[in-house]
Amino acid sequence: MLGENYNPMAWPRLTFVIGKGGAGKSTVATALATHLAGIRPTVLADLDQRGSAARLLGLRPPDDGMVRAAQRLDICSLSARRELEHFIERIVPVRMISNRMLGSRTFTYVTAALPGLQAFLLLSRLSSMAGEAAREDRYVVVDGLSTGASLELLSVAAGVRNLAGAGTLNRMAAELETFIADPNRFGVAIVVSPQELALREALEAAGRLRDQFRIDRVVAILNGVAAPVFTKVEAEQAMTADPEHAGLVRRRMDFDAAARRVRKELGAAGLEVIELPMLFTAAIGQAEVARLSRSLRNKVTA
Amino acid sequence: MKRSFIHRGTHRLLLCLGPGGVGKTTTASALGLRAALEGGAVDVMTVDPAPRLLDALGLDAGTSEPQAVALDGLSVSGAGSMRALKLDPKRTFDAVVERYAPTRAMAGAILENRLYRNLSEALAGIGDYMAMEKLLELYDNPSTDLIVLDTPPAREALDFLGAPERLLDLLNSRATTLLGGGLRLSDLAARAVLSAFDRVTGLHLLGDVHAFVRSFEGMYQGFAERAARARTILTGPECMVLVITSPEELRVEETGAFIRSLDKAGIAIDALVVNRVAPPMPDQLRLGKVKPASLQNKLRRNWRDFAALKERESASLRMLGEMLPQGVMMLAAPDLGREPRSLADLAEIAGTIESADLRER
Numbered sequence: 001m002l003g004e005n006y007n008p009m010a011w012p013r014l015t016f017v018i019g020k021g022g023a024g025k026s027t028v029a030t031a032l033a034t035h036l037a038g039i040r041p042t043v044l045a046d047l048d049q050r051g052s053a054a055r056l057l058g059l060r061p062p063d064d065g066m067v068r069a070a071q072r073l074d075i076c077s078l079s080a081r082r083e084l085e086h087f088i089e090r091i092v093p094v095r096m097i098s099n100r101m102l103g104s105r106t107f108t109y110v111t112a113a114l115p116g117l118q119a120f121l122l123l124s125r126l127s128s129m130a131g132e133a134a135r136e137d138r139y140v141v142v143d144g145l146s147t148g149a150s151l152e153l154l155s156v157a158a159g160v161r162n163l164a165g166a167g168t169l170n171r172m173a174a175e176l177e178t179f180i181a182d183p184n185r186f187g188v189a190i191v192v193s194p195q196e197l198a199l200r201e202a203l204e205a206a207g208r209l210r211d212q213f214r215i216d217r218v219v220a221i222l223n224g225v226a227a228p229v230f231t232k233v234e235a236e237q238a239m240t241a242d243p244e245h246a247g248l249v250r251r252r253m254d255f256d257a258a259a260r261r262v263r264k265e266l267g268a269a270g271l272e273v274i275e276l277p278m279l280f281t282a283a284i285g286q287a288e289v290a291r292l293s294r295s296l297r298n299k300v301t302a
Numbered sequence: 303m304k305r306s307f308i309h310r311g312t313h314r315l316l317l318c319l320g321p322g323g324v325g326k327t328t329t330a331s332a333l334g335l336r337a338a339l340e341g342g343a344v345d346v347m348t349v350d351p352a353p354r355l356l357d358a359l360g361l362d363a364g365t366s367e368p369q370a371v372a373l374d375g376l377s378v379s380g381a382g383s384m385r386a387l388k389l390d391p392k393r394t395f396d397a398v399v400e401r402y403a404p405t406r407a408m409a410g411a412i413l414e415n416r417l418y419r420n421l422s423e424a425l426a427g428i429g430d431y432m433a434m435e436k437l438l439e440l441y442d443n444p445s446t447d448l449i450v451l452d453t454p455p456a457r458e459a460l461d462f463l464g465a466p467e468r469l470l471d472l473l474n475s476r477a478t479t480l481l482g483g484g485l486r487l488s489d490l491a492a493r494a495v496l497s498a499f500d501r502v503t504g505l506h507l508l509g510d511v512h513a514f515v516r517s518f519e520g521m522y523q524g525f526a527e528r529a530a531r532a533r534t535i536l537t538g539p540e541c542m543v544l545v546i547t548s549p550e551e552l553r554v555e556e557t558g559a560f561i562r563s564l565d566k567a568g569i570a571i572d573a574l575v576v577n578r579v580a581p582p583m584p585d586q587l588r589l590g591k592v593k594p595a596s597l598q599n600k601l602r603r604n605w606r607d608f609a610a611l612k613e614r615e616s617a618s619l620r621m622l623g624e625m626l627p628q629g630v631m632m633l634a635a636p637d638l639g640r641e642p643r644s645l646a647d648l649a650e651i652a653g654t655i656e657s658a659d660l661r662e663r
Contacts, residue, residue, distance in 0.1 A: 021323015026552060052552050146322050196641050229604050238601055241592045244584035245601055248608050251639045280607035282614050284551055 011036065011302055012187035012217050014130035014140040018150040018205070019191030020198045024223040026052035027284060028191045028276065029143035031292035032221075032300065037073035038293075039302045042139040044069070045129065046077045047122075053143045058286050078125065078142075080118035087121050119156040124172065127179040130186060147190070147205045154180060154213050180215050187217030189274075192266065193224050194258040203269050219272040222262060226255040226278040274299045313542040315441070315535065316450045319462060319564070320546035321556055325577040327355060327452050328642055328651070329546050329635050331386070333575075334450035335645070336652035338373060338384035342447040345440050346386045349433065349454045358644050359386050366390040368440070376649055382447070387436075394432040404520045411517045430454065431466045434532035441535060463536060463569065466529035470522075543571045548578050549618040558625045565627065573631035575655070576619060580637050583612050 015032060019025035030053045033044035043066075046053045051061025057069045064082075066074045085102055092098040126142065133140045144150050157180065161173035180186045188209055192202040202220060209215040230238060235253050239246040255278070266273045276295060279288050316337075318330040327348050334346035345368060348355075356363050359371050368385040396413060403409035433453065440449050453462045518525070535541060545564070547557040557574075564571055586605050592598040623632055635655050642648050 021321065022548060022550060022553075023323070050552070050556050055552070055555070226607075229600050229607075234597060234600065238592075238597055241597065242584075242588055242601070244588060245605065247581065247639075248584065248604055249601070251608070252604050254639055280610045282610045283617070284614070 010184060011139070011300060012130075012183060013133040013138075013185050014126060014142065015187050015189050016126070016142045016144050016150070017189045017191060017221075018144045018147050019221075020193070020201050021146055023191045023193040023198050025146075025191045026050070026143050027056060027289065027292065028189070028221050028223050029053060029141055030056045031276070031289050032189065032296060033073060033139075033141040034070070034289055034293035035296040035300060036139040036141060036302075037070060040137055040139055041072040042074075042141060043129070043133070044073065044075045045126075045140060045142045046075060047079070047145060048143045049077075049079060051077070056285065056289050078122065080122045083121040083125055084118045087117075116156045116159055119153045120160055120173075120176075123153060123156060123176050123180075127176055127185075130179065134185065147201050150188075151205060151208060154209070154215075158213070177214070180213055183216035186215065187219065188215055189219050189221050190271075191221050191223050192262060194222065194255065194262045196258075199262045199265060203265065206269060206271055219274055220266045221274045221276060222259070222266065223276045224278040225259045225263075225275050226252065226280075228252075228256050313540060314446075314448060315437075315541040316448065317536060317541055317543050318450065318452050318546055319543065319560070319571075320453075321553065321560065324546055324548040324553065325635075326546045328648070329575055329577050329655075330450050330452040331355060331359065332635065332642075332648050332652040332655065333544075334384060334386070334448070335371075335373075335648050336655065337448050337450070338371075338382045339376065339378045339649065339652070341380050341382045343382050343445055344384045344448045344450065345443075345446050346384065346450045346452070347389060347433070347436060347440065348386065348452045349389050355642070356388070358642055358648055360645070361386055361388060363388060366393055366436075371645070373645070376645060378649075389433055389436055391432040394436055398432070398435055399521075402521050402524050408517055408520070412514065415514045415517065430462050431529070433462070434466055434529060437535075438528055438532055463533070463567070466532065470526055470529060537569060542573075543569060544573050544575055545571050546575045546577055547622070549576050549615045549622070551614065551618050554618050554621045554625075557622060561625065561627075571627075571630055573633055574622065574626055575633045575635055576622065577635045578637040579619070579634040580608075580612055580615055583609055 017025055017029040017032065019028070026048055030044065033042050033053075034057075036042045044053050046061065054061040054067065054069070054075050057075070059067055059069055059075065062075060062077050064077070066076045069075050088102065089095075089098050126140075129140050132138075145153060157173050157176035161170055161177065190202045190205055190209075192198050206218050206220065209218050229252055230249060232253075235249050238249045263273060263275070274296070276292055279291065281288055316330070316333060318326055318333070320326045330348065331346055334344045338344040361369055361371075366387060366389055368387040371384040371386050373381050373384060399412050400409050403412065430453070433451070437449065437451060440446060543564075545557065545561060547553055547560075561571060561574070583605070586602070586609075589598055589601050589605065592601055619634075626632055633655055635651050638647060638650065640647075642651060
C-alpha cells in the first residue's frame, strides 16, 4: 500500500481535516495547526465558512486575505464560490462584463450548468497551496467540510477526468488525483467523536478515501476521550451509594465504554489513531486549544 | 398522551431546518412519533437517516416508499399511526421524469444523458427539489394529519427553500437561450465562459447541457407549477417551521446566522429546538455522606467534570435565547446519554421535548 518514498515520520504538507458535525472538527484543526506552527510556519485555511478557527483563537474571521494568529500561524479563509469568481474574472478579462455576470442570474446558469466546477477549482487551489508549502517549507491545515461534503469535493477529480476524455482538464484532473494520493503532499485527518454514528461515518469515509480516491495518508483523530474515573466495582458502589449521582456515574462509564469500542474498531480498520482528551471545561477557547495542541506533541511529529 | 405544541393551531406540516450534525433527523422523527402517539396519522420524511435510526423505526433502507412504523410495542392508548420514508433523490427524479415526460423517448433522453448520469447528485438542488415533489405527493393524501419534513443538512438557511428555483433556473427557457442564441451582454459573456471552458478543457459538456435542458421542454411548466405550489404550502399558515440545533458553543453563531437569514427572507420560525440538552445536575452536597473517602473524591471529581460541561451548555442556551425573536418558542430535546437505538428511546425523547421552554425556567 505505501509508496516507495513514503516516510512515516513526515507529516504531509497539507492536512485536510474532515468530520461529522459536532465531532469537533474546527477545534481539532485549530489545535493541529497550533501544534504544527511550533515546528514550521503554518497556514490554517478555513473552508468551513463559520469562522470557527479564528474565533477559537480569539480573532475575527478574515474575509479575504490572511490574519496573523501567532508568530508562525496565519489564518485565511477559502470558499468555492470565491475560487469560481476568480476563475471567471480570469476568463472574462473585461471587468465590467465579469462583474455584471457575477451579479446576474446568468451566473446561476453557469454554475448550475457546470456542476463540480467550483469543487474542481477549490481542489486545484489546495493543490497549489500544498506546492507552495513544500517550496517554502511550511504546513497547511485545512479546516475542511463535513465528511459527506468533503468526499464530494475529493471525488470531483476522478469525476472530471471521466467526463473529459482528453485535453487540459483531463490532465489537470489527473494531476489532482496524483496530488491527493501523494502522502508527502496530502493527508486526511478524520475527526471522530466516541459515538456510534460518528464511528460508522468515519469508517465508511476512510474506506472510500483509501480504496476509491487512493489517498495514502489517512489518520483518525479520536476527539473527546474522557479519562476514566471509576473502576467497574467502584462504579457499582457509587451508583448504590447515591442514586441521584448514579446517572452521572453511568454517563461516565458510558464514555469509557464508547471510547474503548471506537478505539478498537478504528484500529481494526487499520487506521492510525491519534487520541485527544475530552475537556471538562466551562468554555472552549485559546487555553483549551493550547492544551489540545500540547497533547499532540508526541503524536504528530515532523 | 396530552396534546402538545405540535397540534397548536392548524398545522399540517412540520418543516425541520437546521445545520448538519445536530441530530435533525432524530429530532424530526421524535416529533413525528409524538404526534402519532397523540393520535395523529403522521408521515415522517427523512433525507439521510443513520442506520441506527432506520433500525429504531424498523425501516427497510432499500425503498423510498412510505413504510408503516409499528407503534403497538409502545402500548400507548389512543395512539394514531406513523409512516416513515427515506428519500432517494435519484430514484424520485427518475420517477418524476418517467411520469411527466411527454413521451417515453424524451424520458429516455434525459435518463441517458451523460450529464445526468454522471452528475445528477451534484446537479443544482436536485435532492431538495425532489423532497418537494415527494412532499406534494404526501400532502395530497387526505388521510394524513401531519407531515414531518426533515431536510438535508444546510450550510445556508435558504438552501432548502431556494433549491427548486435553482433547478428551475437551469431548466428555464432562458438557459436554453443562453446556450443556443443569447442576446444580452452578460449572457454572451456567460456563453463565452462556457465555450472557452469547454474548448480548453476538452470536456464537451455544452452539448450535453444543452441537450439536457432541451429535453425538459414541455416539462418545465409542470415543474415550475409544482415548485410554486410546494413553496406556497411551506411558507403558508399550515406549515410550522422549526430550526433544530444543538447546544455546542461553536453552533451558537451559526444558528443565529441561520435564523437571521430566514427572518430576512420573510420566513417566520415557530420554534427553536435545541437537541441533546443534558439533564439537570444533582446536588453536590449529598456526596458528603458517601464512604469510603476515596469513592467520595471520585464522585466529586465526576460531578465537577459534568458541572463544567453543564455550565458550558447553559452559556450556549442563554446566548441562543437572547438571539431568538420575540414569540418564538425555545424547546429542549433531552440528551439520553446514548444514541437512540429503539422506538422506545425515540419516544423517551419525544415525551420530554415540550417540557422545557428554557426561557421560562
